[in-house]
Amino acid sequence: MPLLSVENLRTYFYTDNGLARAVDGVSFEIGAGETVGLVGESGCGKSVTALSLLRLVRPPGRIEPGSRIVFDGADLTTLDEKSMRAIRGARISMVFQEPMTALNPVFTIGDQVAEVVRVHRAGSKREAWARAVEMLETVGIPSPAQRAHEYPHQLSGGMRQRVVIAMALIMSPALVIADEPTTALDVTIQAQILELLRELQQRLGTSILLITHDLGVVAEAVSRVIVMYGGEIVEEAPVRELFAQAHHPYTEGLLHAMPQVGQERERLATIPGTVPPPTAWPKGCRFHDRCPYAWERCATEHPPLYQIGAGHVSRCHLADEPDRRADKHEPLVVTETGERSASR
Amino acid sequence: MNNEPRTIPVLTQLARHRSARWGLGVIAVLVIAALVGPLLSSYGCVEQLDIVNLKNAPPSWSHPFGTDQYSRDVLTRVLCGARISLAVATLAVLLSTTLGTAYGLVAGYAGGNVDHTMMRILDGFLSIPRVLLLIAVLTLWHPVPLAGLIVLLGVTGWFNVSRLVRAETMSARKLEYVAAARALGATDGRILWRHLLPNVAGPVIVAATLAVGNVIALEAGLSYLGVGAPAPTASWGSIFFEGVEFFAGNWWVVLFPGIAIVATVLAFNVLGDALRDVLDPRQLHASVPLPERMTLEQPSA
Amino acid sequence: MQSLIVVLIVTTISFFVIRSAPGDPFSYESSLITPAVRDRWRAQFGYDRPLPEQFIRYVASAAHGQFGYSFHMHEAVSDALAQAVPRTLLLAGVSLGLSFVLGLAIGVVQAVRRDSWFDRASSGVLLFFYSLPDFWGALMALLVFAYWWPILPAGNIVDPVLHDYMGAWGAFVDRARHLVLPAASLTLLTMAGISRFQRAAMLDVLPSDFIRTARAGGVPARRIIWRHALRTALTPMITMLGLLLPALLGGALFIEKVFAWPGMGLLAANAINARDYDLVTATVVVGSVMVVIGSLLADLLHYAVDPRIRE
Numbered sequence: 038m039p040l041l042s043v044e045n046l047r048t049y050f051y052t053d054n055g056l057a058r059a060v061d062g063v064s065f066e067i068g069a070g071e072t073v074g075l076v077g078e079s080g081c082g083k084s085v086t087a088l089s090l091l092r093l094v095r096p097p098g099r100i101e102p103g104s105r106i107v108f109d110g111a112d113l114t115t116l117d118e119k120s121m122r123a124i125r126g127a128r129i130s131m132v133f134q135e136p137m138t139a140l141n142p143v144f145t146i147g148d149q150v151a152e153v154v155r156v157h158r159a160g161s162k163r164e165a166w167a168r169a170v171e172m173l174e175t176v177g178i179p180s181p182a183q184r185a186h187e188y189p190h191q192l193s194g195g196m197r198q199r200v201v202i203a204m205a206l207i208m209s210p211a212l213v214i215a216d217e218p219t220t221a222l223d224v225t226i227q228a229q230i231l232e233l234l235r236e237l238q239q240r241l242g243t244s245i246l247l248i249t250h251d252l253g254v255v256a257e258a259v260s261r262v263i264v265m266y267g268g269e270i271v272e273e274a275p276v277r278e279l280f281a282q283a284h285h286p287y288t289e290g291l292l293h294a295m296p297q298v299g300q301e302r303e304r305l306a307t308i309p310g311t312v313p314p315p316t317a318w319p320k321g322c323r324f325h326d327r328c329p330y331a332w333e334r335c336a337t338e339h340p341p342l343y344q345i346g347a348g349h350v351s352r353c354h355l356a357d358e359p360d361r362r363a364d365k366h367e368p369l370v371v372t373e374t375g376e377r378s379a380s381r
Numbered sequence: 382m383n384n385e386p387r388t389i390p391v392l393t394q395l396a397r398h399r400s401a402r403w404g405l406g407v408i409a410v411l412v413i414a415a416l417v418g419p420l421l422s423s424y425g426c427v428e429q430l431d432i433v434n435l436k437n438a439p440p441s442w443s444h445p446f447g448t449d450q451y452s453r454d455v456l457t458r459v460l461c462g463a464r465i466s467l468a469v470a471t472l473a474v475l476l477s478t479t480l481g482t483a484y485g486l487v488a489g490y491a492g493g494n495v496d497h498t499m500m501r502i503l504d505g506f507l508s509i510p511r512v513l514l515l516i517a518v519l520t521l522w523h524p525v526p527l528a529g530l531i532v533l534l535g536v537t538g539w540f541n542v543s544r545l546v547r548a549e550t551m552s553a554r555k556l557e558y559v560a561a562a563r564a565l566g567a568t569d570g571r572i573l574w575r576h577l578l579p580n581v582a583g584p585v586i587v588a589a590t591l592a593v594g595n596v597i598a599l600e601a602g603l604s605y606l607g608v609g610a611p612a613p614t615a616s617w618g619s620i621f622f623e624g625v626e627f628f629a630g631n632w633w634v635v636l637f638p639g640i641a642i643v644a645t646v647l648a649f650n651v652l653g654d655a656l657r658d659v660l661d662p663r664q665l666h667a668s669v670p671l672p673e674r675m676t677l678e679q680p681s682a
Numbered sequence: 683m684q685s686l687i688v689v690l691i692v693t694t695i696s697f698f699v700i701r702s703a704p705g706d707p708f709s710y711e712s713s714l715i716t717p718a719v720r721d722r723w724r725a726q727f728g729y730d731r732p733l734p735e736q737f738i739r740y741v742a743s744a745a746h747g748q749f750g751y752s753f754h755m756h757e758a759v760s761d762a763l764a765q766a767v768p769r770t771l772l773l774a775g776v777s778l779g780l781s782f783v784l785g786l787a788i789g790v791v792q793a794v795r796r797d798s799w800f801d802r803a804s805s806g807v808l809l810f811f812y813s814l815p816d817f818w819g820a821l822m823a824l825l826v827f828a829y830w831w832p833i834l835p836a837g838n839i840v841d842p843v844l845h846d847y848m849g850a851w852g853a854f855v856d857r858a859r860h861l862v863l864p865a866a867s868l869t870l871l872t873m874a875g876i877s878r879f880q881r882a883a884m885l886d887v888l889p890s891d892f893i894r895t896a897r898a899g900g901v902p903a904r905r906i907i908w909r910h911a912l913r914t915a916l917t918p919m920i921t922m923l924g925l926l927l928p929a930l931l932g933g934a935l936f937i938e939k940v941f942a943w944p945g946m947g948l949l950a951a952n953a954i955n956a957r958d959y960d961l962v963t964a965t966v967v968v969g970s971v972m973v974v975i976g977s978l979l980a981d982l983l984h985y986a987v988d989p990r991i992r993e
Contacts, residue, residue, distance in 0.1 A: 091898060093894070093897060093898060122900045122901075122902060123900065124900070125897070125898055125899060125900035126898065126899035126900035126901075127900055130898065130899065131898040133891065133894065133895060133898070135891055138890065138891040138892060139891050139892055139894075139895045140892050140895065141892040141895075141896070141910055141913075141914065142892075142914065142988075142989070142990055143913045143914055143917075143987065143988055143989060143990075144910075144913075152896075152899070152901065153899045153900070153901075156899065156900055156901050156902070156905070157900060188989040188990070190989070190990050201895065204895070204899055205899075501687055501688065501691070502691060504688050504977075505687075505688045505691030505692050505695065506691075506695075507925075507928060507973075508688060508689075508692055508928060508970040508973040508974050508977075509692055509695065509928070509966060509969070509970050509973075510928045510929075510931040510932045510935070510966075510969050510970070510973070511928065511929075511932055512931075512932035512933075512935050512936070513931070513932065513935060513947075513950060513965070513966055513969055514966065516935075516950070516951065516954055517950075517954055517962055517966065520954040520955060521954065541925075594813065598813075598814075598815035598816070599815075601815050601817075601818070602815055602816060602817050602936055605817050606936075606939065606951070635821070639818050639822075642815055642818065643810070643813055643814055643815075643818070646813040646814075646815070647809065647810060647813040650809060650812060650813050651809070654809075
């Protein structure tokens with residue numbers, strides 16, 4: 038029994054500009070103790086997916102009926118708010134991207150970490166404080182007993198992110214969702230934070246859903262990767278297989294675009310074109326206008342998730358007609374706009 | 382398809398804004414009434430019609446707003462008052478906005494000790510309750526002509542604007558394009574005029590609009606105390622002043638100018654609010670419209 | 683500290699402005715007073731000296747607590763002020779306290795239930811009150827509650843005739859009754875401004891990241907609003923309060939005139955009419971000092987509420 042099972046999640050935003058299908062039929066599972074990476078560019082729907090899991094999406098967005106999020110036997114989409122609140126922070130918690138603004142500036146960090154405990158009625162003021170100090174030490178904050186009395190503006194970005202992680206883990210949740218936890222930090226701090234997450238995961242047995250646009254981060258930290266594009270999952274595979282044998286052209290493009298030390302190249306490779314707006318997903322395959330292998334079928338027929346191998350799926354017609362892979366050409370968006378492609 | 386943000390022109394946004402239309406409408410009516418009204422009326426602004434028979438007449442067909450104790454038609458006086466009150470307020474606010482913007486720009490841009498000193502002086506000015514000072518000056522130099530009144534109102538009203546402008550200037554000053562302009566050899570004056578001023582314009586316009594409403598109310602208050610527009614000039618406040626002794630009996634002398642004042646001030650406030658919404662930089666460049674509701678509860682799906 | 687400089691500036695400005703006015707305390711017409719008498723008076727009270735010298739003498743005596751003599755009230759200025767200032771403080775204090783509490787609460791509820799019927803209705807009503815000229819609202823209130831439907835006294839601070847004969851409880855009630863209308867008028871106006879501002883401040887804070895963090899941690903909505911959002915929105919509120927003080931005093935002045943409340947405002951108005959220079963100067967200075975003290979208090983509050991300012 039997986040810890041979390043997402044079935045056909047659709048989160049739509051009803052805006053003045055039209056209906057934005059930010060998450061359009063996403064299904065995946067996370068097992069106990071697993072670390073799963075969710076990868077994609079901005080605008081692909083990964084953050085909204087994360088927010089949907091905790092039902093933190095606000096109007097004009099909402100989770101469409103027909104979506105199911107099964108956590109520990111219960112469907113989160115139909116839960117009442119009170120029970121949902123009991124889950125947030127205690128059974129499933131979340132770490133956000135911006136450590137600089139994630140903490141309330143007028144309360145001490147000790148107070149804020151302890152608050153998670155108190156809000157879930159897991160201890161008195163004193164007990165909560167003690168646990169908070171303990172947690173601060175666990176996440177690697179020096180002199181925790183003193184620093185617990187300090188305010189967020191007295192801490193560096195890396196420290197603040199550690200505090201946020203402490204808040205996320207203090208109730209020993211079963212699942213932690215980390216939404217780009219290191220994007221706003223220096224590379225060296227990045228490594229530290231990732232290391233911390235891995236340590237804590239091993240120690241506490243928590244599952245982690247790591248959301249990022251950085252494939253480098255993914256390679257280090259996760260066991261399985263889900264790639265999103267256009268509000269859908271386009272590929273899913275164990276991490277090693279993804280890097281060795283990516284199937285979907287988008288994943289290929291992402292891997293290709295990663296600069297690597299020791300590689301000789303004149304200019305950085307990019308995927309030409311931009312992500313289409315969620316109010317107007319293209320017909321057929323959503324990536325087809327940027328894809329170097331696309332043919333007529335791709336423009337009209339929306340590909341399902343084809344099974345490629347064990348635990349490896351890809352939403353691409355190439356799975357059905359693999360010979361087409363030999364026919365590489367300039368993507369549609371280049372020929373139409375004259376944009377230069379560096380994918381050769 | 383690309384995701385470039387749409388910049389919706391300000392006037393279009395303003396026209397869409399529900400309450401802005403209302404405010405603008407009322408103001409337009411007022412301005413027209415002020416310009417044209419007195420010409421249409423068969424009575425003069427200060428004309429005493431028939432002191433014996435028409436004194437203190439309640440509202441009727443020939444005198445929709447009634448007459449006052451000098452048998453002057455109140456409706457006409459209210460219309461004339463519109464001219465005066467609006468003119469006084471607009472001119473005074475123009476003056477105070479100019480002064481305040483200049484002071485604020487200089488202080489914000491110069492920074493350091495200059496700014497510090499200027500701000501201390503400003504604090505001094507700000508601490509004096511405006512009404513008190515105005516009353517004092519207006520009484521001691523009595524009688525003060527209308528032009529003097531305008532100048533005084535302007536000169537006592539620039540402090541808040543300059544604080545606002547200074548704050549905006551200080552944050553705008555740090556922006557990169559200022560450094561870029563300077564690197565290209567622009568003089569300080571040019572930078573102030575061409576780069577910083579447009580940035581500051583938004584909040585200043587909002588403040589000025591709200592200030593007009595304020596000054597109208599202030600002038601009315603001063604006239605009520607007897608120190609505003611000199612009698613028998615009809616400004617809305619002075620109609621009050623002359624009628625207020627009898628007001629328990631002559632309710633129309635107090636009610637109608639009062640309604641006029643309240644409606645005008647309300648309209649300016651509404652307009653100012655709408656302008657503030659429209660000119661908020663976050664709105665101007667939003668590619669995704671801001672959420673309508675800020676509720677914390679998620680409706681259970 | 684800097685506030686002293688501010689007070690000094692204020693004193694200078696008010697002094698020079700007032701004394702430069704045409705005429706002087708002795709200009710009033712009366713056939714009984716010959717020019718010679720006038721000159722003697724002027725010399726006696728120092729009004730014939732050049733202005734800067736007058737100023738220095740004034741400051742010197744002020745430093746000793748001597749603010750001059752009030753001609754039309756026949757007592758020392760300091761005495762007159764000592765009576766009037768506490769009364770204004772009472773009125774302004776009560777109004778400020780009430781407006782702050784009410785305005786805060788309303789602003790918060792408006793922000794949280796943005797665009798609900800409550801928000802729209804109360805915003806409209808409050809906008810109306812905000813647009814009322816100070817004295818008009820007071821006049822209307824007077825009209826309604828003291829004449830048409832006479833449940834409250836029409837003016838003054840205590841019943842001029844009966845007060846001395848009431849027992850302790852009666853006297854207290856009497857004072858309270860007389861306080862209601864003026865305080866209510868002043869409160870309504872101030873509260874409107876405060877709630878507008880508070881609403882905006884809350885709307886600014888509610889979308890913040892740290893609010894999202896709290897939500898993700900399972901903190902209930904009520905706690906988020908009243909503890910997290912409000913605390914953070916308090917900082918700009920306190921700034922606003924400091925700026926509000928001069929306007930509050932100005933409003934109190936009108937209210938005092940309408941309700942014949944014998945505080946500083948009324949004192950000043952009468953003094954101005956009587957060309958009682960010393961009293962006027964002193965009133966302006968004291969008024970400004972009150973504002974400055976208020977600002978200082980606001981600064982202290984800032985310090986207490988927001989740890990970022992402590993750095």
